[in-house]
Amino acid sequence: MDFELNEEQRLVRDMVRDFAQQELAPRAAHVDKTEEFPADNIRKMAELGLLGLPYPEKYGGGGGDYLSFAIAVEEVARACGSTALIYAAHVSLGCAPIYYFGTEEQKQKWLPHLCCGKGLGAFGLTEPEAGSDAGSTRTLAVRDGDSYVLNGSKMWITSGAIADVVVATAKTDPAAGTRGISCFLVEKGTPGFIPGKNEPKMGLKGSVTSALSFEECRVPAANLLGKEGEGFRQMLITLDGGRISIGAMALGLAQAALDQATRYAKERKQFGQPIANFQALQWMIADMATEIDAARLLIYRAAAMKDAGQPFSKEAAMAKLFASETAERAAFKALQIHGGYGYSREYPAERIYRDQRLCSIGEGTSEIQRLVIARQVLGKF
Numbered sequence: 001m002d003f004e005l006n007e008e009q010r011l012v013r014d015m016v017r018d019f020a021q022q023e024l025a026p027r028a029a030h031v032d033k034t035e036e037f038p039a040d041n042i043r044k045m046a047e048l049g050l051l052g053l054p055y056p057e058k059y060g061g062g063g064g065d066y067l068s069f070a071i072a073v074e075e076v077a078r079a080c081g082s083t084a085l086i087y088a089a090h091v092s093l094g095c096a097p098i099y100y101f102g103t104e105e106q107k108q109k110w111l112p113h114l115c116c117g118k119g120l121g122a123f124g125l126t127e128p129e130a131g132s133d134a135g136s137t138r139t140l141a142v143r144d145g146d147s148y149v150l151n152g153s154k155m156w157i158t159s160g161a162i163a164d165v166v167v168a169t170a171k172t173d174p175a176a177g178t179r180g181i182s183c184f185l186v187e188k189g190t191p192g193f194i195p196g197k198n199e200p201k202m203g204l205k206g207s208v209t210s211a212l213s214f215e216e217c218r219v220p221a222a223n224l225l226g227k228e229g230e231g232f233r234q235m236l237i238t239l240d241g242g243r244i245s246i247g248a249m250a251l252g253l254a255q256a257a258l259d260q261a262t263r264y265a266k267e268r269k270q271f272g273q274p275i276a277n278f279q280a281l282q283w284m285i286a287d288m289a290t291e292i293d294a295a296r297l298l299i300y301r302a303a304a305m306k307d308a309g310q311p312f313s314k315e316a317a318m319a320k321l322f323a324s325e326t327a328e329r330a331a332f333k334a335l336q337i338h339g340g341y342g343y344s345r346e347y348p349a350e351r352i353y354r355d356q357r358l359c360s361i362g363e364g365t366s367e368i369q370r371l372v373i374a375r376q377v378l379g380k381f
Contacts (some may be wrong), residue, residue: 094121143301
């Protein structure tokens with residue numbers, strides 16, 4: 001069993017780490033405070049070829065593997081959570097369905113545009129009445145000649161209001177349950193496609209999270225992704241990859257929490273010595289480091305299995321579950337180690353604590369991950 005990254009993966013890690021710490025980390029507090037979309041960050045990442053990292057060069061991608069992408073998300077999140085969420089969602093949710101399920105014409109139209117950073121992609125799944133129960137989507141798509149007419153709404157869509165294209169789920173056969181769900185490519189500016197309000201959030205404030213409405217929204221039949229009724233399966237496969245990416249984001253935030261905690265513990269003095277000398281804090285840091293290492297191994301394993309073409313749904317759920325809950329514990333401990341200063345926005349620990357909270361909710365809650373894992377472990381009985 002090989003635990004070493006190959007040369008290309010190490011180069012990606014080192015390049016993204018240097019870029020993230022030099023360019024993203026210094027602006028992270030400003031992005032959080034102003035809630036500005038970090039357009040410059042995304043532009044610079046596009047120039048580095050990161051926005052299409054795991055996709056083939058013929059579609060404008062970087063030709064890298066999914067493990068390299070997970071590593072890139074980790075390093076970006078270590079510097080700026082908001083930028084990491086935008087990046088992870090664009091690559092794993094916005095681009096992936098087009099790459100895996102699109103026709104060659106759809107791929108040629110959209111992937112070069114998205115991979116080079118001329119626009120962002122988004123995944124329109126969650127609805128007011130369909131969160132964890134994604135099969136309960138109420139958005140309808142009715143065939144009308146060479147078009148489909150969509151009516152319904154979405155919520156909590158990362159980059160939804162600013163994306164150039166949204167992969168949206170809708171029911172084409174309401175009587176067929178999950179077998180009647182299909183996916184459509186809905187382009188920005190399509191009549192009847194109405195971006196709603198951007199949600200005021202607890203953290204990750206530089207990422208735009210939007211409500212979307214479809215009101216007699218006419219989409220060309222050529223924008224159907226795959227065939228009618230394949231949308232639910234497409235959604236599940238997309239989410240498997242997305243769970244690796246949000247797990248990597250949680251990992252990066254957890255590592256950032258550990259970075260801040262260790263730095264502060266060495267600098268802060270009480271009772272005449274650095275607080276890093278006290279066993280109570282040493283044990284907290286030891287637990288953080290151990291859990292972060294374990295989370296990294298789980299995430300890298302899931303990504304490597306995906307790259308190898310092996311089934312990885314259970315492993316992706318395990319990685320996402322453990323990494324997101326590790327981030328929660330690490331952020332809590334980091335804030336505690338900072339004491340009163342941890343509660344102040346003058347220190348990054350407070351922002352990390354807020355940013356990581358999404359990770360155990362988005363891409364399926366921790367409870368849903370446990371269901372996915374249990375069903376695969378138990379099988380049918």
